[in-house]
Amino acid sequence: MLQVAFIRENKETVLKGLAKRNFKNAEEVVSNTLLADEERRAIQTELDTILAESNKLSKDIGQLFKSGETQKAQILKQKTLQLKEKSKDLTESLQNKAAELQELLYQIPNVPNEIVPAGSSEEDNETVYQEGDIPVLHEGALPHWELAKKYDIIDFELGNKITGAGFPVYKGKGAKLQRALINYFLDKNTSAGYDEVQVPLMVNEESGYGTGQLPDKEGQMYHVTEDNLYLIPTAEVPVTNIYRDVILQENDFPICKTGYTPCFRREAGSYGAHVRGLNRLHQFDKVEIVRIEHPNNSYAALDSMVNHVKGILQELKLPYRILRLCGGDIGFTSALTYDFEVFSTAQDRWLEISSVSNFETFQANRLKLRFKNSEGKTELAHTLNGSSLALPRVLAGLLENCQTPEGIKIPEVLVPYCGFELISNN
Known part of the structure; x- marks a missing residue:
């Protein structure tokens, strides 16, 4: 605010x-x-x-x-x-x-940073970096939803039976690969200095207002009306709200947190081929990084977060690009956002897998998150967050880009986490 x-x-x-x-x-x-x-x-x-x-x-x-x-x-x-x-x-x-x-x-969104490009939609976002060779797949390569069925690792129909569309069931090596990714992301984050926290999966109304999901995204959140609680759309909400109504000291900065949570989004009105399989879900897993920073350091921190996510994707050997979002596509609370996208060769398109944002004082003003400066005066802190990473589309990219005639070859960095090198029918 x-x-x-x-x-x-x-x-x-x-x-x-x-x-x-x-x-x-x-x-x-x-x-x-x-x-x-x-x-x-x-x-x-x-x-x-x-x-x-x-x-x-x-x-x-x-x-x-x-x-x-x-x-x-x-x-x-x-x-x-x-x-x-x-x-x-x-x-x-x-x-x-x-x-x-x-x-x-x-009702008033954040004022974009001056380097945010003008534009009305995602078509106007700027590509600021791209890395990795797009693999040439063998004849008969499949999209991930067909691979999931072929190797019996994700069951979308079973999830639909149990709950509804957008709630898949991960099975066997699919479940192990999902867990491997979560542990790998958390280990990368904690080794970079982020303290791991485990937070509630539901938040109260004050927390929703604190980070800006309410009232802006009320229709996209699952609401437990009996208790007036909301299922979290991202770990950003409970993790950042740890510091609601807190006055920090300058020597408390930087505060760096990471956490894994399931995330829940209604995604009302989402349908079509572009949301098939793992491309858009109502429940999905994500590892988040959150930073509370001194205003003088928040943009250096944003660059550090972007480089951190780059390092993870380099280890996974996935082709990716970084976009600077335009004014028409940037989130309500953000002053500057970089989106990461992985190229899905089987689908022949880019899949968003991470957003890294600086909110400046916008969230802090709602949260009453302040600090005492060197003169003893109270100032608003800056808040930042990023996906590190969102799993569904990372998994989709891995399944599709790493497929071979023999099966899906697991990236080397993940083998110690999942305990196998190949997903196949053998």
């Missing part, structure tokens, strides 16, 4: 950033926000004046009673009762106006 003071002092910058996002009604929403803030501050000023006057009268009343001037004291006492009634009304008005202002602020 943007700070209203920032919007007030940088209105043109905010409007320019929102225009880069193609945010509709930006002028109207920003104007309404600033008007609500002016009205809130006016009410606050009037309330402060009345409370100050009431406090002064209370002292005067005490002095009058001491001096025996009871009649004057009673007159002033009557006036304080009127002031109390007025302050009560103003307090209610202030709360209503503050709630109105909060709702308006929730």
